[in-house]
Amino acid sequence: MRQQEFRGFAGVRLQADVRGHEDAPPVLLLHDAGQTRADWAGVAEALALSGRQVVSLDLRGHGGSEWPNDARYGFDAFADDVRAVLAQMPARPLILGAGFGGWLAAVVVGEEGGHLASGLVLVGAPAVADRLAIAPHFDPAVASALALTGLETRIAAAASRVTAPLLLMDCAGESATLHPESAESASFDGAVPLGGEALDSFSATLVDFLERRLPLAPPEYREGRDARTFRDALGCFATGVTIVTAMDGEGKPIGLTANSFTSVSLDPPLLLVCIANNAGSAPALEGAERFAVNVLQIGQQLTSNRFAGKGEDRFGATPWAVGEFGTPVLTGSLASFECERHAVHEGGDHFILVGRVLKASFEPQRDPLLYFRGKYRRLHFA
Numbered sequence: 001m002r003q004q005e006f007r008g009f010a011g012v013r014l015q016a017d018v019r020g021h022e023d024a025p026p027v028l029l030l031h032d033a034g035q036t037r038a039d040w041a042g043v044a045e046a047l048a049l050s051g052r053q054v055v056s057l058d059l060r061g062h063g064g065s066e067w068p069n070d071a072r073y074g075f076d077a078f079a080d081d082v083r084a085v086l087a088q089m090p091a092r093p094l095i096l097g098a099g100f101g102g103w104l105a106a107v108v109v110g111e112e113g114g115h116l117a118s119g120l121v122l123v124g125a126p127a128v129a130d131r132l133a134i135a136p137h138f139d140p141a142v143a144s145a146l147a148l149t150g151l152e153t154r155i156a157a158a159a160s161r162v163t164a165p166l167l168l169m170d171c172a173g174e175s176a177t178l179h180p181e182s183a184e185s186a187s188f189d190g191a192v193p194l195g196g197e198a199l200d201s202f203s204a205t206l207v208d209f210l211e212r213r214l215p216l217a218p219p220e221y222r223e224g225r226d227a228r229t230f231r232d233a234l235g236c237f238a239t240g241v242t243i244v245t246a247m248d249g250e251g252k253p254i255g256l257t258a259n260s261f262t263s264v265s266l267d268p269p270l271l272l273v274c275i276a277n278n279a280g281s282a283p284a285l286e287g288a289e290r291f292a293v294n295v296l297q298i299g300q301q302l303t304s305n306r307f308a309g310k311g312e313d314r315f316g317a318t319p320w321a322v323g324e325f326g327t328p329v330l331t332g333s334l335a336s337f338e339c340e341r342h343a344v345h346e347g348g349d350h351f352i353l354v355g356r357v358l359k360a361s362f363e364p365q366r367d368p369l370l371y372f373r374g375k376y377r378r379l380h381f382a
């Protein structure tokens, strides 16, 4: 076991125990209010033995984690801590949240559309009102300071949006009120920290769920000198998507989809794209005095396909206008760079087209269209 420090919301230091192999699929363990990671050590140990990497976190103000000086301990500060920790993990974890930790997990994952976790286990996710009634440390004043008022509806709405595998584990004395249709459920007797038979049956239920819904796949490292491995390895570099456009010798617009776009220099302002020598648009782009690079937004996936495919009237079906410097600019793009040709370099079966930017324009509100491992993607984090 090793210790790891995470940075939470506004830089708050959060302490975690990490067990298991660093390449194993991760599980993030969020304890209940009033507990620490030590209370879940037995469960963390069992999960690590079953082949998972378990990150057991102390929530702010608990165990080894910092109590922020600004005394921010509303529900949203805890939720922002969880978001920050997720952003620091190398892969999307299954989140196991107990009580308050379960509320946090449901809200963080559900409100993001379910992309942030590979699965969710909510342990004893009680009704907020029940919890306030039975737990002395949740008296009404504390509840309002924690911004728990109105949370019930928020948690239920978020949980119903979780698309990842979901297990609700009812613990003795607290009735789960979340019943999304996709959820599996299980009950167990025993109080945390779990020990003896209670720990064994709890862990067995958990491991069974994980092995059925998120089976362990051994990490696969591929290497080679062949063209397929080279292409697949390049596909690990996530990019945006652009359409490079110009006017051909007859004044007709031409263009193709390209993700080989890179910024080169700020002063002078230079960028580059790599164009396949055998692309139909290659002669026009190589000879064009000016060209434009249009960076695509999430709504332009069909446009990207159109400019990468054959046979379609690319410009007939796409809104565009002639830009200030005479290049075809695609309307509604995330950003457009009108360029003059600065240099053309040989680059194997491609040529490297370097442009000096004459004018840049962009629309900051839009999300980019992304490309990774041969598929279009979208941002998960705002």
Ligand SMILES: Cc1cc2nc3c(=O)[nH]c(=O)nc-3n(C[C@H](O)[C@H](O)[C@H](O)COP(=O)(O)O)c2cc1C
Residues within 6 Å of the ligand: 241, 255, 256, 257, 258, 259, 260, 261, 274, 275, 276, 278, 279, 280, 281, 282, 304, 307, 308, 309, 310, 371
């Ligand atoms: C996401 C994506 C990225 C691409 N990136 C490039 C690139 O950087 N350079 C290139 O020459 N072709 C790239 N292509 C392929 C061209 O868009 C495709 O071959 C297109 O049909 C060429 O059109 P053309 O032959 O009419 O010029 C990419 C295609 C896709 C879908």
